[in-house]
Amino acid sequence: MTTxxxxxxxxxxxxxxxxxxxxxxxxxxxxxGLAASTYLTITHFEPRALHCSVNGVFDCAAVTTSAQSRFxxxxxxxxxxxxxxxxxxxxxxxxxxSQRREVHLARLVFAAxxxxxxxxxxxAELLIIGHICEYCTGVHxxxxxxxxxxxxxxxxxxGWGEER
Amino acid sequence: MVKPKRRPRxxxxxxxWVSVGVVVAVVLTVVLVKxxxxxxxxxxxxxxxxxxxxxxxxxxxxxxxxxxxxTSPTISVDPHTVFGVLKGQPKLTQHGLPAAFFYGADYCPFxxxxxxxxxxxxxxxxxxxNRTLYTMFSSSTDYAPNTPTFTFYNVGYHSKYFAFTGYEVxxxxxxxxxxxxxxxxxxxxQYNTSQxxxxxxxxxxxxxxxSAFDPLDLAGYTTQAQIASQLTNTSSAVTQAIIATANxxxxxxCASAKSPPASVCxxxxxxxxxxxLGLKL
Numbered sequence: 001m002t003t004x005x006x007x008x009x010x011x012x013x014x015x016x017x018x019x020x021x022x023x024x025x026x027x028x029x030x031x032x033g034l035a036a037s038t039y040l041t042i043t044h045f046e047p048r049a050l051h052c053s054v055n056g057v058f059d060c061a062a063v064t065t066s067a068q069s070r071f072x073x074x075x076x077x078x079x080x081x082x083x084x085x086x087x088x089x090x091x092x093x094x095x096x097x098s099q100r101r102e103v104h105l106a107r108l109v110f111a112a113x114x115x116x117x118x119x120x121x122x123x124a125e126l127l128i129i130g131h132i133c134e135y136c137t138g139v140h141x142x143x144x145x146x147x148x149x150x151x152x153x154x155x156x157x158x159g160w161g162e163e164r
Numbered sequence: 165m166v167k168p169k170r171r172p173r174x175x176x177x178x179x180x181w182v183s184v185g186v187v188v189a190v191v192l193t194v195v196l197v198k199x200x201x202x203x204x205x206x207x208x209x210x211x212x213x214x215x216x217x218x219x220x221x222x223x224x225x226x227x228x229x230x231x232x233x234x235t236s237p238t239i240s241v242d243p244h245t246v247f248g249v250l251k252g253q254p255k256l257t258q259h260g261l262p263a264a265f266f267y268g269a270d271y272c273p274f275x276x277x278x279x280x281x282x283x284x285x286x287x288x289x290x291x292x293x294n295r296t297l298y299t300m301f302s303s304s305t306d307y308a309p310n311t312p313t314f315t316f317y318n319v320g321y322h323s324k325y326f327a328f329t330g331y332e333v334x335x336x337x338x339x340x341x342x343x344x345x346x347x348x349x350x351x352x353x354q355y356n357t358s359q360x361x362x363x364x365x366x367x368x369x370x371x372x373x374x375s376a377f378d379p380l381d382l383a384g385y386t387t388q389a390q391i392a393s394q395l396t397n398t399s400s401a402v403t404q405a406i407i408a409t410a411n412x413x414x415x416x417x418c419a420s421a422k423s424p425p426a427s428v429c430x431x432x433x434x435x436x437x438x439x440x441l442g443l444k445l
Contacts (some may be wrong), residue, residue, distance in 0.1 A: 001165050050324050062322035065259050119190050126198040155176030
């Protein structure tokens with residue numbers, strides 16, 4: 001890439017490495033999210049496998065069987081699983097070391113879209129369905145932590161905000 | 165000549181932390197709105213049953229279901245004129261789960277009698293929102309006046325085995341209460357051509373039309389608490405009629421539910437009901 005850029009007469013654009021703790025923390029968070037979203041996807045198709053407490057506030061069956069459990073006809077649990085499969089790949093040490101800006105941009109976009117979706121689901125749980133699903137909340141917390149790690153790291157890696 | 169400095173781009177780190185702040189602000193706002201909303205008045209128009217009544221109705225011991233089974237020596241519980249099984253119908257589903265719905269009216273005394281068994285059956289598979297039931301009495305001027313019961317008006321129910329919705333289309337004074345969604349109205353028109361109250365469609369497979377026992381059998385009971393407190397007494401005629409109804413409804417739910425619990429569906433009371441209705445569990 002550097003060679004190609006130089007050949008084209010442009011200044012090569014480098015990607016600053018991410019701190020080591022960010023690489024491993026995001027990988028751990030992505031794996032956690034992957035595990036939780038896998039479980040939620042399984043229970044979407046096999047409700048009997050869902051084990052959760054039921055009281056006035058917590059009722060995961062109420063959430064996972066609600067109208068809001070689908071987005072454009074697709075189970076939200078499945079969308080979460082797809083998100084975390086991609087996020088796990090994008091948070092591997094190899095992906096963090098990549099000099100391709102698109103890899104880091106993709107990670108940033110996935111984190112932002114995931115966070116926006118989590119906010120919608122939180123609104124749906126609290127204000128529409130009236131119940132909270134503890135496993136979904138676990139995924140939401142992981143998504144928020146990933147969002148914080150990525151959004152505070154990737155812009156600096158890409159040199160955003162630096163003077164030209 | 166000094167070349168003017170380019171204006172620096174917005175600080176990326178600042179933008180990052182502002183976006184985190186926006187997320188936190190949205191979360192806090194939603195939680196605050198929810199907190200303020202839940203401190204408001206009850207959404208249901210009708211008085212909530214006490215927690216004791218709720219527990220007595222929704223936690224009937226398995227031994228009671230199995231001891232009573234499907235008959236009562238005192239009160240006639242006739243399944244064949246009330247429960248119907250139709251094979252080969254398109255499955256009724258909601259959000260990917262098998263579905264059931266109740267169609268009735270608060271004034272209707274036959275609905276009042278039938279709701280006891282339906283609620284008890286539903287409680288074996290799931291829970292009612294906020295662990296609350298709302299009390300109701302049938303019309304004071306109709307047959308079996310003031311029969312103590314509950315209403316499904318604005319009552320949410322959740323189960324991992326099937327979805328259930330109750331529709332009370334008229335209130336205690338025969339005034340319109342809930343409007344049927346078009347798809348439900350179509351099913352009522354198709355499977356309950358006489359528009360009889362009560363009507364329950366379980367997965368387009370098992371149907372309840374009318375009451376399995378006479379609401380006059382509940383005469384003498386003036387409160388829900390009086391009936392609820394009898395639900396562990398297997399020699400009570402009223403308990404026998406209610407629990408027999410619950411076993412029939414449970415059998416219908418077992419036949420349509422997704423991977424239903426064996427603790428309910430393989431129990432002697434439910435299997436006896438399934439045999440009587442010709443249902444395969």
